[in-house]
Amino acid sequence: MPETTTGQPVPELAITFTWHTNVWLKLFDKQVDTIKNDIARARIDDRNVIYLSCPISSRGGGYFATNVDIARHTERRLLTKWGERFWILNPAQYQMESKEGTGLLAQNALSIGMTLQELRELQAKDPPLGGDYMRMWTRVLAEDEKEPPEQKSSGRNFDAFYFIGPTDMLDFFTRNGEANLTDGLEAYFSRKYATDPLFRAAYSVSNTAWGNPKPSASEEKARAAWEQQRKDFIRFYSLRASATYSKGSHDEWNILLQLNERRLKATKGDVGTLLAAYFDGKQVSPGSLVNPIPPGYAT
Numbered sequence: 001m002p003e004t005t006t007g008q009p010v011p012e013l014a015i016t017f018t019w020h021t022n023v024w025l026k027l028f029d030k031q032v033d034t035i036k037n038d039i040a041r042a043r044i045d046d047r048n049v050i051y052l053s054c055p056i057s058s059r060g061g062g063y064f065a066t067n068v069d070i071a072r073h074t075e076r077r078l079l080t081k082w083g084e085r086f087w088i089l090n091p092a093q094y095q096m097e098s099k100e101g102t103g104l105l106a107q108n109a110l111s112i113g114m115t116l117q118e119l120r121e122l123q124a125k126d127p128p129l130g131g132d133y134m135r136m137w138t139r140v141l142a143e144d145e146k147e148p149p150e151q152k153s154s155g156r157n158f159d160a161f162y163f164i165g166p167t168d169m170l171d172f173f174t175r176n177g178e179a180n181l182t183d184g185l186e187a188y189f190s191r192k193y194a195t196d197p198l199f200r201a202a203y204s205v206s207n208t209a210w211g212n213p214k215p216s217a218s219e220e221k222a223r224a225a226w227e228q229q230r231k232d233f234i235r236f237y238s239l240r241a242s243a244t245y246s247k248g249s250h251d252e253w254n255i256l257l258q259l260n261e262r263r264l265k266a267t268k269g270d271v272g273t274l275l276a277a278y279f280d281g282k283q284v285s286p287g288s289l290v291n292p293i294p295p296g297y298a299t
Contacts, residue, residue, distance in 0.1 A: 009138040012153035017131035028136045030108035042087035054164040055246035061236030064097040073172045130297035151266045155259035163243035165280020247296025
């Protein structure tokens with residue numbers, strides 16, 4: 001059984017996760033340092049720091065690489081709209097679902113004396129839990145050691161959270177001029193299936209025998225399974241692909257609420273100190289900023 005523990009990543013925040021206590025713990029702590037250094041550079045450059053909350057893992061019909069593509073597209077679009085005074089922390093760039101995240105983790109693995117082969121074997125045998133990542137992101141979002149004690153762990157390194165919504169998905173899938181979301185999704189799926197070996201492998205079913213004009217019962221079943229995968233993909237990204245259906249985003253919303261509660265307490269109710277929050281391109285209502293939602297990975 002994997003060695004794990006359950007606890008609060010940041011003592012001042014009442015949110016609990018379960019994470020590995022093996023080498024993943026040390027590796028993710030190194031990743032926290034990497035991310036904090038990137039944030040520090042952005043703040044030294046006088047940028048407004050925005051956290052992008054987005055689906056990453058494959059679940060419910062989604063695909064991790066597509067989620068990474070959507071996060072990148074949304075990051076670029078927001079920076080184009082908001083300008084050079086902003087820096088967006090895109091979590092997809094720091095997790096193993098992206099090439100960039102895998103590269104950073106591999107670099108940090110080497111720094112703690114772990115070979116790349118050992119990292120691959122660990123990933124295959126005992127991959128990181130959602131709680132491993134959420135422990136990491138809770139620390140990144142909350143810890144602010146340079147602040148006065150009364151303002152500690154209130155997310156003072158950030159200025160806002162942006163939660164990806166359905167409008168962001170629509171913009172991604174129609175970015176090539178498609179007339180509507182259905183056309184964009186069909187075009188994206190066909191293009192990725194034809195050009196991306198990993199995508200094709202993820203959405204392939206053996207024994208489809210497409211060239212057989214008179215398929216057997218088992219071949220018909222395989223074809224139906226393939227068609228169901230495609231339908232699930234299109235259904236997910238047309239109806240459910242947003243922070244609303246992301247376990248990590250649910251936890252990040254509740255972290256945001258706790259950070260703002262700590263800010264209000266430290267400033268005796270000064271609402272001007274609250275972290276801003278956006279969902280689907282619009283600032284969320286004042287009432288929403290006090291309403292917790294069901295947890296994702298939190299225990």
